[in-house]
Structures are given as C-alpha cells and as structure tokens.
Amino acid sequence: MALRKALILAVLLLTTGLATAAEESRIYVIQKGDTLWGISERFIKDPFYWPNLWATNPDIRNPHFIYPGQRLRIFPDRIEFITDEEQPVPVTPPTVEEPPVPSDSIAIRAFGGQGFVDSLVSNVGTLVDATDNRIMMGSGDRVFVELTDPGRVAPGDRFTLFHLGDRVRHPHTNESLGYLVTDLGTIQITDIHPQVASAEIIEAQREILRGAKLRPYQAPNREIELKEAVAPLAGTIIGSDDRNLALGQNMIAYIDLGADDGLQPGNLMIISRPRKATEIAQQMRTGPLELPEIVLGAGVVLETRGRTASLLIVKSVDAINRGDRVHAQMR
Numbered sequence: 001m002a003l004r005k006a007l008i009l010a011v012l013l014l015t016t017g018l019a020t021a022a023e024e025s026r027i028y029v030i031q032k033g034d035t036l037w038g039i040s041e042r043f044i045k046d047p048f049y050w051p052n053l054w055a056t057n058p059d060i061r062n063p064h065f066i067y068p069g070q071r072l073r074i075f076p077d078r079i080e081f082i083t084d085e086e087q088p089v090p091v092t093p094p095t096v097e098e099p100p101v102p103s104d105s106i107a108i109r110a111f112g113g114q115g116f117v118d119s120l121v122s123n124v125g126t127l128v129d130a131t132d133n134r135i136m137m138g139s140g141d142r143v144f145v146e147l148t149d150p151g152r153v154a155p156g157d158r159f160t161l162f163h164l165g166d167r168v169r170h171p172h173t174n175e176s177l178g179y180l181v182t183d184l185g186t187i188q189i190t191d192i193h194p195q196v197a198s199a200e201i202i203e204a205q206r207e208i209l210r211g212a213k214l215r216p217y218q219a220p221n222r223e224i225e226l227k228e229a230v231a232p233l234a235g236t237i238i239g240s241d242d243r244n245l246a247l248g249q250n251m252i253a254y255i256d257l258g259a260d261d262g263l264q265p266g267n268l269m270i271i272s273r274p275r276k277a278t279e280i281a282q283q284m285r286t287g288p289l290e291l292p293e294i295v296l297g298a299g300v301v302l303e304t305r306g307r308t309a310s311l312l313i314v315k316s317v318d319a320i321n322r323g324d325r326v327h328a329q330m331r
Contacts, residue, residue, distance in 0.1 A: 024075065024076055025073050025074060025075045026073070026074050027071055027072070027073055027074070027082070028043070028071070028072045028073075028074055029068075029069065029070070029071055029072075030068055030069065030070040030071070030072065031068055032068050034068075039072065039079065040079065043074045043079065044074075044075075044076070044077060044078070044079065114183065114241060114252045114302055114303065114310045114312070115162075115180065115181050115182045115183050115241050115252070115310065116181050116254070116303055116305055116308065116309075116310050117168045117177055117178050117179065117180055117181070117238065117239065117254045117305070117308040118178045118179070118181060118305045118306070118308060119176075119177070119178035119179065120178075120306075121162075121164060121179065121181055121215065122215045122216055123148070123164075123213050123214070123215060124147060124148050124149070124159065124214050124215060124216065125145045125146055125147040125148055125159065125197075125213070125214035126145060126146050126211065126212070126213055126214065127143050127144070127145050127161060127187075127208070127209075127210055127211065127212040127213075127214070128144055128145060128146050128196060128210060128211075129143065129144045129196075129210060130142070130143050130144070130210070131143075135209065136207045136208060136209060137201060137204070137207075137208045137209070138201060138204040138207075138208065139185070139201055139202065139203060139204045140200070140201065141200070141201045141208075142190075142198060142199070142200055142201075143187065143198075143199050143200075143201060143208075144196040144197070144198060144199070145159075145187070145189075145196060145197050145199055145214060146195070146196055146197075147196075147197055147214070150192060150197065153189055153192065153197060154189070154192070155189050155190055155191055155192065156188065156189065157188070157189045157217075158186055158187065158188050158189075158202075158217035159186070159187055159189070159199075159214040159215065159216065159217050160183060160184075160185075160186055160214070160215050160216070160217050160218065161183070161184040161185045161186065161187060161201075161208055161212045161213070161214060162181050162182060162183050162184055162212065162213050162214075162215055163181070163182045163184060163212060163213070164179055164180075164181060164213060165179060165180035165181065165182055166179065166180055167179055168180050168238055168239050168254070169238075170236070170238055170256060171236065171237075171238060171322050171323040172236060172323065177238060177256060177307065177308060178305075178307075178308065180239065180241075180254075182206065182241060183205055183206075184204070184205060184206045184207075184208050184212055185201055185202075185203050185204040185205050185206070185208055186201070186202050186203040186217060187199040187200065187201050187202065187214070188200050188202050224265050224266045224300060224301075224302060225266050226266050226268055226300065227264060227266040227267060228267075229262070229263070229264070229267045229328035230262045230264070231261075231262045231328075232327075232328065233257055233261055233262065233263060233267075233327070233328040234325065234326070234327050234328075235255045235256045235257035235261075235325070235326050236255065236256050236323060236324070236325060236326065237253045237254070237255055237271070237311075237320065237321070237322055237323065237324045237325075237326060238254050238255060238256050238308070238322065239253070239254045239322055240252060240253050240254065240322070241254075241310075245321070245322075246319040246320065246321060247313055247316070247319070247320040247321070248313065248316045248319065248320065249297070249313055249314065249315060249316045250312070250313065250314075251312075251313050252302075252310055252311065252312060252313075253299060253310075253311045253313060253320065254308055254309070254310055254311065255269070255308065255309050255311050255326050256307065256308060257307075257308070257309055257326070257328075258304045258305045258306050258307045258308045258309050259304040259305065259306055259309075260306045260307055261307075263301055263304050263309055263328070264301065264304065265301050265302060265303060265304060266300065266301060267300070267301045267328050268298060268299070268300050268301075268314075268328070269298065269299050269300070269301065269311060269326040269327060269328050270295065270298055270326065270327045270328075271295075271296045271297045271298060271299060271313070271316075271320055271324055271325070271326055272293035272294060272295050272296055272324065272325050272326075272327065273293060273294045273296055273321075273324050273325065274293055274294075274325070275291040275292060275293055275294050276291075277289040277291060293325070294318070295317065296316060296317060296318045296319075296320050296324060297313060297314075297315045297316035297317055297318070297320060298313075298314055298315045299311035299312055299313045299314060299326070300312050300314055311326070
C-alpha cells in the first residue's frame with residue numbers, strides 16, 4: 001500500500017507539477033471591503049494580476065466586487081477561486097506588515113502627455129523658430145512662438161505644445177469623432193516682442209519641431225484615484241497615441257466614451273473581444289450562439305472629453321486592437 005501511494009504521488013508530480021505548489025498554498029476567506037486588486041497586491045505583490053484571475057472564473061460577473069465568504073486558494077505566483085464542491089477548511093491568513101490598501105485609495109501614476117481625441121481644440125499660437133538650426137528641440141531650449149492674441153499673454157504664462165493629427169473615425173460606424181491630438185511638451189513665456197514671444201521649453205514628452213501648436217496649459221493629473229463608474233457603460237477602442245496596430249500594458253488607447261456618458265477619470269474599464277463559436281458548433285445549430293467574451297485586459301481612464309477619453313492600459317493578457325470593447329460595470 002505504501003509503495004502504491006508513492007507511485008501515485010510520483011505520477012502526479014511528473015504529470016502536473018502542482019504538488020509542490022499545493023503544499024505552499026493557503027486558503028483565504030474574502031472579507032468585507034476586499035477587492036481582487038487589493039488581494040492580488042497583498043498576497044502576490046502584483047495588483048494588476050486580477051484580470052487573469054477574473055478571466056479564469058467566468059462566473060464572476062464583476063471583477064471589482066467580490067463578496068464576503070467566497071474562498072481563494074493563494075499560491076506564491078497565482079490565486080484561484082475555490083468551488084463549492086471542494087469545501088476547504090478556511091485558515092487564518094498570515095499577518096502582514098501593512099494592511100491591504102483600500103480600493104478607493106489606490107492611485108494610478110500617470111506620466112502626462114497622453115493626448116486625446118476631440119473635435120474642439122483651442123489653438124492659440126505656433127512655435128515658429130529656435131535659436132539655432134537644430135531640427136528637434138527639447139527641455140531647456142529657447143524658442144519663439146507666434147500668438148493669435150499677444151495682448152492676452154504675459155511673461156510666466158505656460159502653454160502646452162501639441163501636434164494635430166489625422167481625423168479619427170469609429171472603427172465600426174466610420175463616424176468622425178474628431179482629431180488625434182498628441183501632446184509634445186510645455187513651454188513658458190519669457191518675453192513679449194512685437195511679432196513673436198520668447199519662450200523656454202520646460203518639459204518635453206516627445207520630439208518638438210517647428211510648427212507645433214499651442215493650447216492653454218492644463219496641469220496634468222499625475223495621480224488618478226480609482227473610482228466606481230456611475231453607470232454600466234460599454235464602448236469601443238477607437239485608436240492609440242502612436243497608431244499602433246496592437247496595444248499592450250502601459251500604452252495609451254482612446255475610447256468612444258466620455259464625460260457626456262458619465263465616464264470619469266479613475267474609472268477602470270475591462271477590455272474584451274467577442275468570442276466566435278467554432279465551425280463545428282455553428283454547423284450543429286440553426287441560430288447564433290452567444291459565448292462569453294474573451295477578456296484581454298484592463299485600463300484606467302486618465303482624461304475625458306465630451307465623447308471620448310484616454311485610457312492607460314494597466315494590464316494586458318493578449319494583444320489589444322482598435323475595435324475591441326471596453327466595459328465599466330457597477331456593483
């Protein structure tokens with residue numbers, strides 16, 4: 001009997017490789033106020049792990065809101081929900097040096113300069129020259145700008161430099177949603193002359209060329225608090241800041257939802273794609289078959305316009321494309 005048990009254990013180790021991980025796992029019972037984000041950060045030191053956890057548990061409709069009494073098995077590198085059939089005996093989780101951070105106090109650090117898509121862009125001037133023949137300019141360089149209304153500008157005023165890109169159309173309807181505005185940096189006026197104004201580039205986020213446009217300066221929101229959406233919104237990714245064909249973690253996407261829809265900075269959006277039924281399933285049915293969507297990742301809203309918003313992708317488990325869907329769900 002002992003030999004038989006040893007052989008079974010050896011087979012399990014060779015075929016699954018999970019025995020060691022199982023020995024290291026522990027059970028945690030979800031408490032009031034817990035979130036997948038906070039649990040992931042607390043136990044495996046990766047708050048952005050939770051889309052993977054949600055993707056493998058389709059019965060959880062909303063990944064933000066889990067409920068007291070649900071049970072998790074914590075491994076060193078992953079977290080699994082425990083089904084009712086397993087009926088484990090809960091144990092008290094180990095003491096941690098700091099308590100988990102409440103979900104409403106977690107902030108996303110934004111780097112600024114993410115740009116936006118909009119049909120209304122204020123253009124108050126143009127960068128026309130620099131002090132030498134360099135093609136590109138950067139932080140600390142002195143430049144000269146033409147202003148549309150010099151009488152309303154004084155030394156010390158700041159402006160955002162931007163590039164007005166192509167018209168952006170909806171990937172499904174071809175409706176015009178505005179133009180892609182790419183932020184380039186920030187300048188500060190140092191002196192006013194008869195035809196131009198002198199300025200210094202105090203921050204450069206991208207290469208700055210002659211012809212860059214100026215718009216009124218708005219201090220970037222460097223830290224954005226996560227917050228619950230006010231409505232169960234659904235929209236589409238309409239483009240990216242660099243015309244990337246595929247998007248991933250830490251990249252910027254633009255979506256066809258905005259302030260007019262009730263979207264706010266800090267709302268966390270689930271990114272997904274419709275799942276197509278297999279050819280075999282389609283041949284066996286006379287009508288369409290609706291399957292759960294493929295979860296691709298998640299993003300945090302950085303800035304909203306009337307009908308559009310910029311989205312920082314904080315986690316991606318697969319390539320994200322223009323035309324993929326975004327969802328903001330409520331409790």
